[in-house]
Amino acid sequence: MTFAPPDVPLAPLLPILIALLGAVAATVLGFFLPRRAVTWIGIVALLLSAFSMGTLWNSGASAFAGSLRADNVGLAFGMVIIVGALISLLVSLDGAARASLSFPEFDAMLLYAVTGCLILAMSGDLITLLIGLEVMSLSGYVLATLQARNAAEEAGLKYFLLGAVGSAILIYGIALTFGATGSLSFAGIAAAISAPGFANGVLLGAGALLMLCGFGFKVALVPFHQWTPDVYSGAPTIVSIFLSTVVKVAAFAGMLRVFSGALYTAPAWPIIMQLLVIATLVVGNLASLVQRNFKRLLAYSAVAHTGFLGLTLLADPRAGGPALVYYLLIYTLMTAAAFAVVALIQPDERGVEVSDLRGLYYRSPALAAVLAVCLASLAGLPPFAGFMGKYLAFQAAFQHGFVVTTVIAALSSVVAFVYYLYPAALLFIPDRTPAPLPHTARRFTGPVLAVAVVGITALGVLPNLAYAWLANPADWQIQASK
């Protein structure tokens, strides 16, 4: 018997380790340093993590015998995660004090969550995926309850209960899948399914559906979306930025790994996923239509966008994968920026009513312009990048034969346009009795918003800036062939 050393190269782990180090540093140094200093340490850690991901690009490195993969798929999702986390941290520099969240535990929890997200995005088997998901979710529950306020505690509890149910279902699905295929790694599962004489179709199908339900909770697919509006609108706005972007990006990364990779040829789930996506599109968009609170509207819009994002999972991963990452990048920029504007103009953590947006253009032209760009982009109007995201998603689904779903998505976009247009137009309609805007610090939020708007516009006019990096089909010939 020979001794085989475990396969633990350091390089593919670096992005995760750096984020984890940042989290530990934030936990420990929080006792000695002021909160702002801790936040800056976190920001530096995130930037270093992104840098290490840059150096790993195209290396295809992996660790723990393929349980952790720093392939381009994972790195692309990782970059988007870092973008969202950076925005959250920078905005919190301005908003945390006002939200009475200005203590280092906020940064520590956020960085732990990012660590989990990165593990999830780079996972190569179901166990790694589950660990990442749980680290991310547990930190997320804490973040949602961090503020001492009834609504936040309610949001956190709801998030925890439903999230825990989702995790439990997911684990059950993992168990059944393992039982059906005898493997936990994505490549192993895919190989087992496509092997001749595979006989456990029913068990596998059940496992796939349970996993779909579990992920459905995490990404807020209808009918598993009920927690979303309460949590996003109940949590402090600066936390909602994080939950609605980074957490969703990571959950979608996991979904792509599982469904477009391991289970790509498994039975049953595509038709159910199609139905869920249609339900999400219809319910998410129609429910947004009747919202009166702007923060809640953004929460429902996050559900609706899950529907559009879900289109890419129905597609061939070679078209759907790049579309998904591109859409998530844009989604992160525009949703985070919209929430950041809310954080600046909200009188309290309940957010702003849609009617209070009236005439914002005449009180604060810059903020109104930023919000208008975000809303136009969310609605999918060119030249903003939201259009490109939608176009890519539609195209990917259409080309894989989901024509009816695509048409439904197009029609529900019309509904989406109406509920984005209403607040966007109100911004520009003069208000006879304007309420004064709260005096809020904008030192960091301002530049973040500027960068986000430039990003939304530039990626809309020149999508190739990001898409060219992602478009290599070989990257997305997901783990199945590896």
Add this chain to the structure above:
Amino acid sequence: MIHVLIFLPMLAALIMALFPNRLRDEVATFAAAATLLIGVWIWVAGGAALVSVPWIPALGVTYSVALDGVSLLLSLVTAFMSLVAVVYCARRVQSPGTFLALILAMETGLLGIFAARDFVLFYVFFEDALIPALLMLAIYGKQHRMAALLKFGAYTLFGSLLMLVSIIGYRWLGGSLTFALTDLLAHPVTGRAQLWLYLGFLAAMAVKLPLFPFHAWLPDFHAQNHDSGVADLMGTLYKVGAYGLFRFGVSLFPDASEQLRYPLMALAAFTALYAAWIAFRQTDWKRLLAYAGLSHMGLVGLGLFSLEPTAMTGALYLLAFQNVYTGALFLAAGMLAQRVGNQNVQQGGVMTQAPNLSGLTMSLWFASIAVPGLAGFIGEFSVLLGAYQVSPWLAFIAGLSTIAAAAYALTAYQRTYWQVRPPGTVPAWDLRGSEWAVLGAPLVVAVFFGVYSGPALNLIQPAVRALGGLS
């Protein structure tokens, strides 16, 4: 040069913010005039050849633009009327900076629509023009603008998103590598799929033609827009459905166009007559103009859907020049509103106080109701002549709308400008300074192309003939 033409207005709209308030109208006027000059230059040079560079190579989306024939004519009209709009807006609206920027931003979208030779690029410009139009209505609209805005936006998006699905479908099912028009033409989709894709495309074009029953946004859009009529003029220019049908519809979907020829012609003829009938009952100049425009677009549709060369030529001629005189009439309505305080047609006696305004308005109306010797006549006559050969009855029904036009236009005109000015009303002043040019220049164009149609026909006819093979 063609890229400068397309993007100069947008650039000017963006850098205008850098200039102090009092200089902004000069910047805008300069940019609009320069755009028109570049357009004329391209015209003199015989058009701009196709330029095609990859935009998103992985997806086959290209940036392909060209200006020839019909596109060039419509671009010139757009550039010309945008200049008129800028000149009028700069003097009419208080602190016009934002308004001017929106006009210019919209001009870029419109020029892009006409220049695009890639299906996705066409879509992008098509939607681009929507944002400034919505902002004009939101910032400068009237009391019930929100309803008008949502209606306008939802109708437009409804059509265009279905078109987007069609665009995606056409390339995929046809097997073309790019979305460039030349590539798509080389890889046509046939059979039933073509019909379905055409219906998706038609949804967008029917909203923007507009065609009954997709016209419901139009009257509110015009009634709620700023009194000056500048936004209405831009809205008129944005009615690009007929152009889209000509450039992409007939060439990419020949069989479906043929199959749907009679139903669509019937719908167009009905639109023309129905709109004229409703126009007759309107008491608001802008609503009346909205329905008058709709009626004209019914005729344009009739000509295009008939697939008959004479009628198509006439339709495009009418499309180009109704932009000129309908647009100018919106500005004339704006001038009237500035003088008497509202858009109501029952003013009475404006002629006695403002004879020149009344005279120019009447001449423009003559162009609109197709009096021979003015541009409207050539277009309408050709449409009816051509359509008659395809379907005499439908041509007859649509022809009734030209009679109705005279009735609604002259009745409304009589109530406003003739009759007696009621006692106690504010005296209306006559045209001043640049207002002469704002109404005069479009009228000169309408007269010139009413008498001498050659230059415009030379642009339209080769393009119509190039469609070839059409009966």
